[in-house]
Amino acid sequence: MLRSSHPGVRADEFVAGFCALLSVLLLLLPDGAQVQVAHALSVVLVNPWLEVRNFGEDVLRLRAENARLSAQVKTLELRLEAGKRAVADLERGAGPALPPGCDEPLAPCQVIARKRSRLATMIQIRSLEPLVWHPDLAVVTPLGFLGRLHTVIDDHGAWVELLSAPDMALGVEFERTGLAGVLRPRAGRFVVELVGRDEDVMPGDVIITSGIAEIRDAPGGAVTDPVPRGLQVAVVSQVSAPSDRIFKEIAVEPLADFQRNETVYVVGARPRAPRAAEAGR
Amino acid sequence: MRVFIRTTLTWVLVALIGENVVAPVIAIRGVAPDFAIVAVVLLAMSQGSLVGAVGGCAVGLVQDLAVPTLLGLHALCKTALGYLVGRSRGRLVYGLVLVEAALLFAATLGHDTLFLLIQSRQQNEAFLGSWVKDAIPTAAYTAVAGVPLIRLADLVGILRAED
Numbered sequence: 001m002l003r004s005s006h007p008g009v010r011a012d013e014f015v016a017g018f019c020a021l022l023s024v025l026l027l028l029l030p031d032g033a034q035v036q037v038a039h040a041l042s043v044v045l046v047n048p049w050l051e052v053r054n055f056g057e058d059v060l061r062l063r064a065e066n067a068r069l070s071a072q073v074k075t076l077e078l079r080l081e082a083g084k085r086a087v088a089d090l091e092r093g094a095g096p097a098l099p100p101g102c103d104e105p106l107a108p109c110q111v112i113a114r115k116r117s118r119l120a121t122m123i124q125i126r127s128l129e130p131l132v133w134h135p136d137l138a139v140v141t142p143l144g145f146l147g148r149l150h151t152v153i154d155d156h157g158a159w160v161e162l163l164s165a166p167d168m169a170l171g172v173e174f175e176r177t178g179l180a181g182v183l184r185p186r187a188g189r190f191v192v193e194l195v196g197r198d199e200d201v202m203p204g205d206v207i208i209t210s211g212i213a214e215i216r217d218a219p220g221g222a223v224t225d226p227v228p229r230g231l232q233v234a235v236v237s238q239v240s241a242p243s244d245r246i247f248k249e250i251a252v253e254p255l256a257d258f259q260r261n262e263t264v265y266v267v268g269a270r271p272r273a274p275r276a277a278e279a280g281r
Numbered sequence: 282m283r284v285f286i287r288t289t290l291t292w293v294l295v296a297l298i299g300e301n302v303v304a305p306v307i308a309i310r311g312v313a314p315d316f317a318i319v320a321v322v323l324l325a326m327s328q329g330s331l332v333g334a335v336g337g338c339a340v341g342l343v344q345d346l347a348v349p350t351l352l353g354l355h356a357l358c359k360t361a362l363g364y365l366v367g368r369s370r371g372r373l374v375y376g377l378v379l380v381e382a383a384l385l386f387a388a389t390l391g392h393d394t395l396f397l398l399i400q401s402r403q404q405n406e407a408f409l410g411s412w413v414k415d416a417i418p419t420a421a422y423t424a425v426a427g428v429p430l431i432r433l434a435d436l437v438g439i440l441r442a443e444d
Contacts, residue, residue: 011331012329012330012331012334012364012367012368013330013364015331015334015335016330016334016360016363016364019334019335019337019338019356019360020334020357020360020361022338022353022356023338023341023353023357024353024357025353026345026352026353026356027352027353027354027357027399027403028353029352029353031350034349034350034352034353035350035352037349037352038349038352039349041342041346042346045342046343046346049297053301
């Protein structure tokens with residue numbers, strides 16, 4: 001313990017006095033000298049901490065900016081693909097029965113709870129802006145179709161059911177030929193069902209969402225399909241036509257990575273209009 | 282040694298995270314608790330006037346670096362704060378929320394009063410306006426927000442280090 005050399009002056013008084021004297025001396029320095037001393041002290045005392053903090057803030061800001069930019073890029077890519085598909089549809093004589101591609105807005109969202117275990121089939125996302133969204137909206141990554149909105153928590157947060165969920169079924173189309181089928185996960189892999197055994201399917205064929213209605217809001221009720229046509233889903237990896245089956249057995253490899261995503265896009269979610277009180281400010 | 286590490290961690294975290302992260306979030310109309318003062322009070326209550334004065338001087342000096350033209354003013358005020366709280370800790374009744382709230386209120390108000398008095402002389406700023414509009418609400422908010430932290434420190438055994 002520190003002891004003062006002066007009898008009658010306690011160590012704590014001595015130290016407090018020293019600290020106070022140091023503070024007063026600093027306070028009495030001329031303005032220019034104060035700034036110089038503060039600068040020299042900052043280099044040692046606070047600049048490392050400030051640099052770390054600024055770096056963290058920059059990373060967060062950059063992440064949000066990156067999400068917005070990549071959503072714009074993805075939108076442009078989808079439009080480009082839709083344009084090409086319109087030409088292909090015309091050449092194939094498919095007619096204008098289906099829209100050529102996705103023209104819905106993409107809402108960038110950040111994944112805040114990733115797929116944590118082998119068997120997990122849901123992830124949690126958070127949008128950058130408040131959104132008007134509802135279950136069953138499609139969720140895509142820059143690579144391809146990821147899943148559907150399962151539960152909306154609020155206008156910022158939602159849970160997404162991945163394409164690998166056991167009860168997932170997705171209406172798909174072979175981009176090259178226009179054939180329709182249903183993609184389902186089955187025993188750890190993905191297959192496209194209901195494609196006739198004599199149809200033209202080859203390994204390497206790209207599979208996109210068909211946009212054909214598949215969800216009814218009630219038995220016999222209105223048919224709605226929030227998944228638009230033209231979102232890339234998978235690539236055919238294996239095709240066989242067993243002699244005892246009327247449908248082909250088609251195995252596909254999904255394009256999206258279910259394990260690790262940073263930014264995903266919800267297709268068709270609209271930005272929520274600012275509330276009256278906020279708008280009035 | 283373990284108590285020293287625990288105490289150091291606690292008051293540094295309270296000062297650092299409280300001032301930089303929590304205070305901006307819980308500010309009401311620009312008035313936020315002064316977590317640096319809470320940290321110095323915690324330190325002085327736990328370790329006494331000597332460590333309180335040195336810790337107060339250190340925290341104050343770091344705060345002064347944000348306003349170089351008043352270099353030393355925070356350090357001076359917090360040195361006095363740490364020393365006085367450390368000296369008075371033997372006379373305090375531990376465990377009473379009202380006592381702790383009153384201590385925090387008085388510490389914050391005393392600190393701000395000294396600060397504003399010197400600042401008003403150095404920079405020709407009005408003292409009374411800032412004292413009423415800023416110092417009193419901040420002292421009240423600090424008392425409210427600081428009591429849970431002191432209770433927490435008491436629970437983890439920091440305040441009873443020398444009892």
